[in-house]
Amino acid sequence: DQQVKQNSPSLSVQEGRISILNCDYTNSMFDYFLWYKKYPAEGPTFLISISSIKDKNEDGRFTVFLNKSAKHLSLHIVPSQPGDSAVYFCAASRFGRQGGKLIFGQGTELSVKP
Amino acid sequence: DVKVTQSSRYLVKRTGEKVFLECVQDMDHENMFWYRQDPGLGLRLIYFSYDVKMKEKGDIPEGYSVSREKKERFSLILESASTNQTSMYLCASSPLGLAEKNTGELFFGEGSRLTVL
Numbered sequence: 254d255q256q257v258k259q260n261s262p263s264l265s266v267q268e269g270r271i272s273i274l275n276c277d278y279t280n281s282m283f284d285y286f287l288w289y290k291k292y293p294a295e296g297p298t299f300l301i302s303i304s305s306i307k308d309k310n311e312d313g314r315f316t317v318f319l320n321k322s323a324k325h326l327s328l329h330i331v332p333s334q335p336g337d338s339a340v341y342f343c344a345a346s347r348f349g350r351q352g353g354k355l356i357f358g359q360g361t362e363l364s365v366k367p
Numbered sequence: 368d369v370k371v372t373q374s375s376r377y378l379v380k381r382t383g384e385k386v387f388l389e390c391v392q393d394m395d396h397e398n399m400f401w402y403r404q405d406p407g408l409g410l411r412l413i414y415f416s417y418d419v420k421m422k423e424k425g426d427i428p429e430g431y432s433v434s435r436e437k438k439e440r441f442s443l444i445l446e447s448a449s450t451n452q453t454s455m456y457l458c459a460s461s462p463l464g465l466a467e468k469n470t471g472e473l474f475f476g477e478g479s480r481l482t483v484l
Contacts (some may be wrong), residue, residue, distance in 0.1 A: 270387070285471050294373070296457055296475030297410070335379060342409060346471060351463060354425065355473055357410040 257345050259358035264283065266365050272330040274361050281330075283345040286316060287355065288328045291340045296330035301328070304349065312332045333365045369438035370394070373458050386445040389463065390458030397463035399441035400473060401425075404455040416441055417463065448483045455480050460479045468481050 257276045266272045276286075284305040289297035303310040303317045303326070303366055310317050323345045340362045344355040374389035376452045392399065398417055402410040402425075412425030414433040416458075422433050430452060445452055459473035 257409075287464040287472060292385075294376075294478070294480075296459075296477045297389075298475070301468065302471055349471060351471065353398070353461075354412055354415050357402075358414070359407055359409040 254279075255359075256283075256285075257343060257356050259343060259361050260288075261361050262357045262359070263362045263364070266333045266363065268335055268365055268367050269277070269332045270344075272328075272333045272337065272363055272365065274328040274341050274363065276326045276344075276358050277281050277324060277328075280347075280356075281324070282347045283356075285346040285349045286319060286326050287344045287346070288315075289344060291342065291360070292339075297342060321328050328355040330363075333363075334363050338363055338365045349367075356357070371458055371460055371474050372386075373456075373476040374411040375479050376477065377480050378480075379484065380448050381484055382449060384483075386448050386481065386483075388445075388456055388458075388481070389432045390441045390443070391439050391474060392441075392458075392460040394460065394462070395438065396460035397438070398459075398461045398467045398473075399435065400459040401431075401441065401443045402457045402459065403427070404409070404457055404478070410457065413443065415424065426468070431438070433459050448481075450483050454479060 288300040289301040291297040319326045339358045345356045371392045393442045400415040401413040416435045432444045458476045
């Protein structure tokens with residue numbers, strides 16, 4: 254049973270526009286959510302996180318929104334740049350910031366075209 | 368910077384061979400994890416460990432075992448490799464606890480691409 258779902262396998266966006274990546278989860282025990290970025294042949298790198306007590310967290314061009322009632326989160330990238338082209342994974346944890354295991358979604362491949 | 372090093376970037380093995388994937392981290396992290404990444408399936412947790420000589424099964428442990436004899440090292444073992452274990456294997460580590468600097472993130476190595484023929 255997939256507890257964290259990214260239903261869009263791919264997304265194509267023009268440079269300078271907004272990229273919106275979506276993620277849904279089913280387990281109401283999740284209390285912490287993270288987004289990772291992955292280039293081919295490299296390990297995932299951490300982008301941004303949000304605690305379930307918040308509904309928004311911002312870091313430069315990246316903003317994560319959390320809608321707990323809908324069990325939905327999204328990552329906004331504004332403005333999108335060609336270097337943002339990568340696979341993006343959302344992940345969820347039941348352990349807050351304690352560094353426990355993460356459950357990942359299937360990933361969304363973002364392509365930002367010049 | 369946190370460094371998670373996986374011993375082999377690319378391996379090609381034959382069906383039935385025993386395979387060892389080694390992972391070392393240099394940040395004194397308590398937690399270590401093994402995931403595999405497959406297209407359309409994302410990252411799936413195989414095994415994890417919160418302490419030396421301790422291990423817990425993840426979501427897909429069948430066909431795998433692990434060893435953690437030292438805090439910095441976490442090994443994944445495929446006792447008898449099969450073609451459906453062809454995948455990208457990712458090791459990760461993280462600190463345990465709620466220290467202010469802890470972000471809850473896992474720090475990943477660069478991955479080991481295993482092909483089983």
